[in-house]
Amino acid sequence: xxxxxxxxxxxxxQEGEDFTTYCNSSTTLSNIQWYKQRPGGHPVxxxxxxxxxxxxxxxxxxxxxxxxKKNSSLHITATQTTDVGTYFCAxxxxxxxxxxxxxxxxxxxx
Amino acid sequence: xAGVSQSPSNKVTEKGKDVELRCDPISGHTAxxxxxxxxxQGLEFLIYFQGNSAPDKSGLPSDRFSAERTxxxxxxxxxxxxxxxxxxxxxxxxxxxxxxxxxxxxxGTRLTVV
Numbered sequence: 001x002x003x004x005x006x007x008x009x010x011x012x013x014q015e016g017e018d019f020t021t022y023c024n025s026s027t028t029l030s031n032i033q034w035y036k037q038r039p040g041g042h043p044v045x046x047x048x049x050x051x052x053x054x055x056x057x058x059x060x061x062x063x064x065x066x067x068x069k070k071n072s073s074l075h076i077t078a079t080q081t082t083d084v085g086t087y088f089c090a091x092x093x094x095x096x097x098x099x100x101x102x103x104x105x106x107x108x109x110x
Numbered sequence: 111x112a113g114v115s116q117s118p119s120n121k122v123t124e125k126g127k128d129v130e131l132r133c134d135p136i137s138g139h140t141a142x143x144x145x146x147x148x149x150x151q152g153l154e155f156l157i158y159f160q161g162n163s164a165p166d167k168s169g170l171p172s173d174r175f176s177a178e179r180t181x182x183x184x185x186x187x188x189x190x191x192x193x194x195x196x197x198x199x200x201x202x203x204x205x206x207x208x209x210x211x212x213x214x215x216x217x218g219t220r221l222t223v224v
Contacts, residue, residue, distance in 0.1 A: 035213075
């Protein structure tokens with residue numbers, strides 16, 4: 001079936017280091033969404049990208065949508081302990097159903 | 111309601127018993143999803159309801175799992191003859207039936223099978 005693959009599964013960083021998670025689809029995506037789940041919480045929407053090659057920033061977070069609309073990335077500059085959590089990408093491949101990646105769990109050591 | 115509501119928030123059940131988990135989506139949201147999340151793991155898709163269409167049940171792990179959505183609103187996920195491996199957080203999400211809208215998650219039901 002349709003899948004959205006996300007890597008890495010886990011990432012340990014020292015506070016202040018950068019972090020990137022990648023999302024890949026075998027088929028063209030209509031859009032890509034990113035969510036953050038804090039420990040003990042539920043996923044919360046961060047942002048949506050729609051256009052080919054689109055780049056959006058939220059403070060230290062940079063989101064990119066690939067030119068072919070098959071991949072996306074989330075980059076965090078100078079991580080902080082508040083960035084801890086699991087980051088999920090999610091996309092639509094033409095239908096209405098949202099397909100979630102498995103998530104990347106970020107650990108930040110102070 | 112203001113958000114997606116799930117009940118109960120916690121459920122402890124004995125192995126072999128049946129359980130029902132409830133999800134109240136945001137009013138007007140026609141798409142509803144159930145996911146399962148084991149401790150420290152990602153989201154495992156279970157089932158997807160979209161309006162009046164037949165649900166996408168492709169993620170249900172066994173025939174012990176079933177779900178209904180009555181009147182296009184409230185949904186119930188039923189697990190029959192629960193097993194210890196069913197222990198997880200069950201998350202419900204809803205969204206408008208359009209592409210460029212976000213999914214809103216409930217707080218989840220933490221199921222523990224003892």
